[in-house]
Amino acid sequence: TQLLEQSPQFLxxxxxxxxxxxxxxxxxxxxLQWYRQEPGEGPVLLVTVVTGGEVKKLKRLTFQFGDARxxxxxxxxxxxxxxxxxxxxxxxxxxxxxIIFGKGTRLHILP
Amino acid sequence: DTGVxxxxxxxxxxRGQNVTxxxxxxxxxxxxxxxxxxxxxxxxFLTYFQNEAQLEKSRLLSDRFSAERPKGSFSxxxxxxxxxxxxxxYLCASSLGWASRARGARNYGYTFGSGTRLTVV
Numbered sequence: 625t626q627l628l629e630q631s632p633q634f635l636x637x638x639x640x641x642x643x644x645x646x647x648x649x650x651x652x653x654x655x656l657q658w659y660r661q662e663p664g665e666g667p668v669l670l671v672t673v674v675t676g677g678e679v680k681k682l683k684r685l686t687f688q689f690g691d692a693r694x695x696x697x698x699x700x701x702x703x704x705x706x707x708x709x710x711x712x713x714x715x716x717x718x719x720x721x722x723i724i725f726g727k728g729t730r731l732h733i734l735p
Numbered sequence: 736d737t738g739v740x741x742x743x744x745x746x747x748x749x750r751g752q753n754v755t756x757x758x759x760x761x762x763x764x765x766x767x768x769x770x771x772x773x774x775x776x777x778x779x780f781l782t783y784f785q786n787e788a789q790l791e792k793s794r795l796l797s798d799r800f801s802a803e804r805p806k807g808s809f810s811x812x813x814x815x816x817x818x819x820x821x822x823x824x825y826l827c828a829s830s831l832g833w834a835s836r837a838r839g840a841r842n843y844g845y846t847f848g849s850g851t852r853l854t855v856v
Contacts, residue, residue, distance in 0.1 A: 722791065
């Protein structure tokens with residue numbers, strides 16, 4: 625069974641600080657996606673990483689896919705209250721067209 | 736196209752009643768997925784369709800659950816004889832599929848609807 629472990633589960637920091645959240649697995653994934661979800665809404669795709677070692681930047685967000693394609697990190701620079709939300713990583717698809725999700729990191733940015 | 740649409744947004748039902756949810760995916764997406772999400776958890780896979788064919792069902796999907804996508808467009812998820820443990824957010828998502836050459840792997844991902852929040856009392 626493929627599992628994605630996200631850490632930390634919860635993170636509360638002050639506006640302007642930097643942070644990194646992690647997504648780890650013992651399985652190799654063909655690709656990995658990061659989503660952000662706000663209360664009462666569905667997840668929204670932020671980025672897809674495909675190649676081992678790949679780094680993608682989305683404004684203040686930097687996503688990295690591990691060399692072995694088993695893990696990923698999301699780094700936020702100068703966090704803002706608008707970054708508050710549940711950050712989900714999702715891996716796959718592998719043999720089928722299905723992706724699996726981690727439990728998420730709940731991020732709260734204090735103004 | 737306005738994205739993935741789910742109805743209703745909220746549903747409160749008494750234990751033992753049947754409920755049905757609807758999902759309208761992005762029109763050009765041939766894959767449609769149902770996930771369930773409970774508080775503090777990530778979405779858990781329930782089932783998915785390629786066009787009208789249901790390709791996989793999770794063990795989470797008991798006999799009380801049934802999903803259809805009759806014409807390969809919208810989909811319905813029905814829960815019969817609801818139980819309190821069925822209370823959750825039910826999410827629908829659609830995609831072009833991994834093998835699609837039009838989008839390619841680098842743009843792969845799901846587009847989710849806003850979900851249907853089910854409360855069984």
